[in-house]
Amino acid sequence: xxxxxxxxxxxxxxxxxxxxxxxxxxxxxxxxxxxxxxxxxxxxxxxxxxxxxxxxxxxxxxxxxxxxxxxxxxxxxxxxxxxxxxxxxxxxxxxxxxxxxxxxxxxxxxxxxxxxxxxxxxxxxxxxxxxxxxxxxxxxxxxxxxxxxxxxxxxxxxxxxxxxxxxxxxxxxxxxxxxxxxxxxxxxxxxxxxxxxxxxxxxxxxxxxxxxxxxxxxxxxxxxxxxxxxxxxxxxxxxxxxxxxxxxxxxxxxx
Amino acid sequence: xxxxxxxxxxxxxxxxxxxxxxxxxxxxxxxxxxxxxxxxxxxxxxxxxxxxxxxxxxxxxxxxxxxxxxxxxxxxxxxxxxxxxxxxxxxxxxxxxxxxxxxxxxxxxxxxxxxxxxxxxxxxxxxxxxxxxxxxxxxxxxxxxxxxxxxxxxxxxxxxxxxxxxxxxxxxxxxxxxxxxxxxxxxxxxxxxxxxxxxxxxxxxxxxxxxxxxxxxxx
Numbered sequence: 201x202x203x204x205x206x207x208x209x210x211x212x213x214x215x216x217x218x219x220x221x222x223x224x225x226x227x228x229x230x231x232x233x234x235x236x237x238x239x240x241x242x243x244x245x246x247x248x249x250x251x252x253x254x255x256x257x258x259x260x261x262x263x264x265x266x267x268x269x270x271x272x273x274x275x276x277x278x279x280x281x282x283x284x285x286x287x288x289x290x291x292x293x294x295x296x297x298x299x300x301x302x303x304x305x306x307x308x309x310x311x312x313x314x315x316x317x318x319x320x321x322x323x324x325x326x327x328x329x330x331x332x333x334x335x336x337x338x339x340x341x342x343x344x345x346x347x348x349x350x351x352x353x354x355x356x357x358x359x360x361x362x363x364x365x366x367x368x369x370x371x372x373x374x375x376x377x378x379x380x381x382x383x384x385x386x387x388x389x390x391x392x393x394x395x396x397x398x399x400x401x402x403x404x405x406x407x408x409x410x411x412x413x414x415x416x417x418x419x420x421x422x423x424x425x426x427x428x429x430x431x432x433x434x435x436x437x438x439x440x441x442x443x444x445x446x447x448x449x450x451x452x453x454x455x
Numbered sequence: 456x457x458x459x460x461x462x463x464x465x466x467x468x469x470x471x472x473x474x475x476x477x478x479x480x481x482x483x484x485x486x487x488x489x490x491x492x493x494x495x496x497x498x499x500x501x502x503x504x505x506x507x508x509x510x511x512x513x514x515x516x517x518x519x520x521x522x523x524x525x526x527x528x529x530x531x532x533x534x535x536x537x538x539x540x541x542x543x544x545x546x547x548x549x550x551x552x553x554x555x556x557x558x559x560x561x562x563x564x565x566x567x568x569x570x571x572x573x574x575x576x577x578x579x580x581x582x583x584x585x586x587x588x589x590x591x592x593x594x595x596x597x598x599x600x601x602x603x604x605x606x607x608x609x610x611x612x613x614x615x616x617x618x619x620x621x622x623x624x625x626x627x628x629x630x631x632x633x634x635x636x637x638x639x640x641x642x643x644x645x646x647x648x649x650x651x652x653x654x655x656x657x658x659x660x661x662x663x664x665x666x667x668x669x670x671x672x673x674x
Binding site for chain 2: 251252253286287289290292293294296298300301302303304313314317318346348349362363366
């Protein structure tokens, strides 16, 4: 399968700590990748560097054949100019831990705003598509409600629909169920499972080990800013090779 | 007493019209003018930021009364132009209130969660689209109570223009009071101010209620 994302030697240093220590990571079209690891391991930073929410210190990222950042002669990351960059980076859709829906727009408004403003899609067409997406995530009845009137699970499903509305090449999920009550994570995971079954390219940072095991094509385990181990879910969960992963999985089981 | 009250009312109502005109002019110009200063205070371009900070510092840091005298006398002294008291006062009010509104807006903008910017960026919205489509509409909700508060302050600040002999409520009150040696005109004036602030409060509450449909609901 075609490689849709390629990240090489990614380094990210915050003021005094380094969050990513030379990560190589790539994703093929249609693949669902789950990134697991202890907090502070750099998994969210890696995810956020794919759509430029985090600017890397050095390394090279190629999205769908277009390299938007590369290490320059001085060893620092050189990004494309702002306009091109925002266009490339918006070809990924992002779902956040805390939803980040726009509270002053209806659910449908949240979904249609970017397609209308950024892609110039006519309003009625965007709304038609928006309603289809709401149906997909089971929220067609909530089109005219404001996010403040939705439950956490509904908000996150609306956020997924909003991300999908831009027809992104990759959907990025940053701990999408971490802010939800345990009994409603299922409704969000079901939608994601459905997307994975449609062979959408997805990268999911998650603490839901059961979900990673069941839905992901590949599981990546990160620790201390590195990818320690990766492979098929069965391999990772049933036959972890590194000691670090073994102890991580044990601590997750106990939790 | 009753007859003083009776003769005060029509005179003071004329003053009320002047006071309301001043309020209207002040709000129409200072509410929008506060916005560029608020954005300027957050600007990454240093000279713009400094200018806006200095503006707010000066106009919040000196009495409105002083600013009013300054504007009124600046024209004849500096440029040898005599301007009427009302526009001079109005100009000082606009400049002064713009500084307060700028600070309120700036606080409102800064209170918007970073996640909103991140969501906008992840959807490919430009900086302008993010500001005007996502951040400012939410800021409106946040700043409504403090802006309402400033409007109430403005109602009472209009009394300051009486020192420039603008025929507002206060000026008229003093005139009657000097003539009649009675406290009645003050009572009438107080009632008029209270009615204005009461109506304004109703309107502000209505606006807040309108915006509250966006608020988080306990489910």
